[in-house]
Amino acid sequence: MPEMADMTFAMDFLIRAKEGVRNTAIALTETVTPEARAVLRKQLHQGIALHQEIAELMIRKKWFHPYELNEQYQLDQLSAMNTVQIGQMMLFPEDTSRKGMFDRTPDEA
Known part of the structure; x- marks a missing residue:
């Protein structure tokens, strides 16, 4: 069961990382200031790297077969x-x- 729990947590983490990438990409397309776009672009690259790292771990552990x-x-x-x-x-x-x-309270004793 612990293996199954680990696989479930990893899959949930992978899905959340993918959602983060999607949401950041949407925010990037709606942002107009260059500073905010730079921050979001960096965050997008970090999110993509995180997704890749999780996916590679899951593939290596045979928890994910894309x-x-x-x-x-x-x-x-x-x-x-x-x-x-x-x-x-x-x-x-x-x-x-x-x-x-x-336990009973002192009043009930």
Whole structure:
């Protein structure tokens, strides 16, 4: 399970990095001052580098197969099945009443 958690966190990080690149690119096209454009351009390059670094890590760990669609599909299916299994787990007690869960106060003794 820790491996699956690491893969899930890495995929989420990759998606967030991609969103950051997209949002920065949009902001860059809407910015008019040269100073702000320079800052955004630098941030865009850093975001692209971060995305590449995360993707390369995931490929190296075999958590991401961008060039092997069958393998990626199998990973996605496994992830979906694990998500369903986690959703079916009894993670919380059915009785959520808090009565009786705490020590009595001095007044109740």
